[in-house]
Amino acid sequence: MEISVQGTADAEIPEQNGVAAPPALSLAPPELSPDPILSEEKVLVSVEVCLKPSSTVRADDVRSAVERMLEKRSLSYVDGPVEVPIDNPFLMDNVQRISICDTDEWAKNHGVLLFWQVKPVVHVFQLSEEGPCEEPDADGQLSSFNEWILPAKEFDGMWESLIYEPGLKQRLLRYAQSALLFTEKGVNPFLVSWNRIILLHGPPGTGKTSLCKALAQKLSIRFNSRYPQCQLVEVNAHSLFSKWFSESGKLVAKLFQKIQEMVEEENNLVFVLIDEVESLAAARKAALSGSEPSDSIRVVNALLTQMDKLKSSPNVLILTTSNITTAIDIAFVDRADIKAYVGPPTLRARYEILSSCLQELVRTGILSKFQDSDELLPPNYASVTGNMNLLPREAEAAELCKKLLETAEVCEGLSGRSLRKLPFLAHSSLADPTRCDPCKFLDTMIQTAVRERSELPD
Numbered sequence: 001m002e003i004s005v006q007g008t009a010d011a012e013i014p015e016q017n018g019v020a021a022p023p024a025l026s027l028a029p030p031e032l033s034p035d036p037i038l039s040e041e042k043v044l045v046s047v048e049v050c051l052k053p054s055s056t057v058r059a060d061d062v063r064s065a066v067e068r069m070l071e072k073r074s075l076s077y078v079d080g081p082v083e084v085p086i087d088n089p090f091l092m093d094n095v096q097r098i099s100i101c102d103t104d105e106w107a108k109n110h111g112v113l114l115f116w117q118v119k120p121v122v123h124v125f126q127l128s129e130e131g132p133c134e135e136p137d138a139d140g141q142l143s144s145f146n147e148w149i150l151p152a153k154e155f156d157g158m159w160e161s162l163i164y165e166p167g168l169k170q171r172l173l174r175y176a177q178s179a180l181l182f183t184e185k186g187v188n189p190f191l192v193s194w195n196r197i198i199l200l201h202g203p204p205g206t207g208k209t210s211l212c213k214a215l216a217q218k219l220s221i222r223f224n225s226r227y228p229q230c231q232l233v234e235v236n237a238h239s240l241f242s243k244w245f246s247e248s249g250k251l252v253a254k255l256f257q258k259i260q261e262m263v264e265e266e267n268n269l270v271f272v273l274i275d276e277v278e279s280l281a282a283a284r285k286a287a288l289s290g291s292e293p294s295d296s297i298r299v300v301n302a303l304l305t306q307m308d309k310l311k312s313s314p315n316v317l318i319l320t321t322s323n324i325t326t327a328i329d330i331a332f333v334d335r336a337d338i339k340a341y342v343g344p345p346t347l348r349a350r351y352e353i354l355s356s357c358l359q360e361l362v363r364t365g366i367l368s369k370f371q372d373s374d375e376l377l378p379p380n381y382a383s384v385t386g387n388m389n390l391l392p393r394e395a396e397a398a399e400l401c402k403k404l405l406e407t408a409e410v411c412e413g414l415s416g417r418s419l420r421k422l423p424f425l426a427h428s429s430l431a432d433p434t435r436c437d438p439c440k441f442l443d444t445m446i447q448t449a450v451r452e453r454s455e456l457p458d
């Protein structure tokens with residue numbers, strides 16, 4: 001029987017074969033999501049506040065100071081930096097930067113987000129400068145995992161630098177936030193089932209590993225009131241299964257023992273990043289064909305069992321990546337809740353990636369400024385592809401945009417990794433690298449891209 005979850009008890013009950021059908025299960029009619037323009041409901045906007053490395057003040061004091069500062073702001077909210085007010089010595093002394101995040105989706109659907117529509121949620125954090133901790137094993141060999149304290153200086157800005165089709169990053173962030181919330185609230189896993197495992201798959205160089213690290217960094221900032229400590233353990237599955245094959249069993253045991261110790265501390269949020277998970281399937285296959293020691297299958301099984309064990313800990317999220325979707329162990333794919341395909345960059349993403357490369361070269365003085373102005377930014381993709389009514393003085397900017405768009409078109413088929421290398425390769429082929437304006441530089445980028453594409457395997 002179909003159960004309707006809409007309608008009210010007063011709704012007319014249709015007759016079925018002359019017999020009055022039983023009343024449909026009545027739930028309250030769904031509420032329309034309130035429009036903050038018309039109602040009192042506010043849009044939650046994350047505001048991230050990065051403390052200076054030297055700062056020793058309490059995060060709560062900074063949060064209150066930033067909240068007071070934002071109350072005085074009568075501007076619209078868009079993603080990007082907010083200036084630290086110079087008349088606020090407390091913030092000036094302690095805060096490195098303040099950024100507004102996640103408003104882009106709202107802006108896309110509804111236009112401008114005005115200050116009175118917003119409820120800012122302030123997250124205060126300080127970056128760890130410790131770097132990766134690689135523990136050598138008993139024989140002095142490098143271990144098969146790296147450990148980071150989050151939020152780490154090395155991953156700062158990574159989230160913003162990754163450009164995908166709209167929605168992908170938000171989807172991952174929301175998924176991870178829900179997964180942590182469900183566990184936190186003690187939702188019964190027999191009634192509602194979810195794992196805390198994400199699988200990103202797609203061609204090489206599309207930013208999967210970086211996206212996992214950036215997501216872990218983001219979550220460590222967003223959840224820092226609940227989890228004041230946060231760690232990322234980066235495991236390379238390939239090295240786990242091939243480098244010291246006979247030792248693999250011990251390595252898996254050692255790795256998970258270490259993770260288990262981290263997880264036992266309930267204020268610790270632990271991310272386990274397993275790269276190249278397709279090697280699990282390869283190890284199992286090799287074991288079956290007899291070309292590898294037969295205990296490899298036990299190692300794969302041990303890994304899966306250990307991952308299942310971790311499921312009972314509320315403070316772990318497992319992030320995995322693979323280049324070869326079809327070859328991922330089916331037992332593994334089944335365990336992942338979110339399987340997101342991360343493909344090569346679209347035209348828009350290529351434009352934005354190349355634009356951010358140019359900005360960086362202008363910022364560092366390698367390229368001259370656009371039209372000798374103070375403006376570092378070439379116009380964004382939307383203004384290039386939309387109806388751009390440029391003023392005459394902006395004609396030069398328009399020229400630059402067109403060139404950039406042309407370059408992005410030529411780069412079709414190149415991965416994000418290759419795109420980020422392109423400016424370097426182009427620069428190294430310049431006859432006179434000391435005199436470089438952005439438009440001429442883009443001509444060299446086009447030539448370099450054509451050469452790079454011709455060298456791609458068929």
Ligand SMILES: Nc1ncnc2c1ncn2[C@@H]1O[C@H](COP(=O)(O)OP(=O)(O)OP(=O)(O)O)[C@@H](O)[C@H]1O
Nearest residue numbers: 161162163204205206207208209210323416417420
């Ligand atoms: N969509 C993207 N936007 C911006 N930068 C990107 C993008 N994709 C890749 N990159 C750049 O490429 C670099 C390499 O990415 P990363 O190693 O994370 O890719 P991957 O998909 O994990 O590669 P592999 O599968 O070969 O390990 C990133 O650090 C980033 O600079």
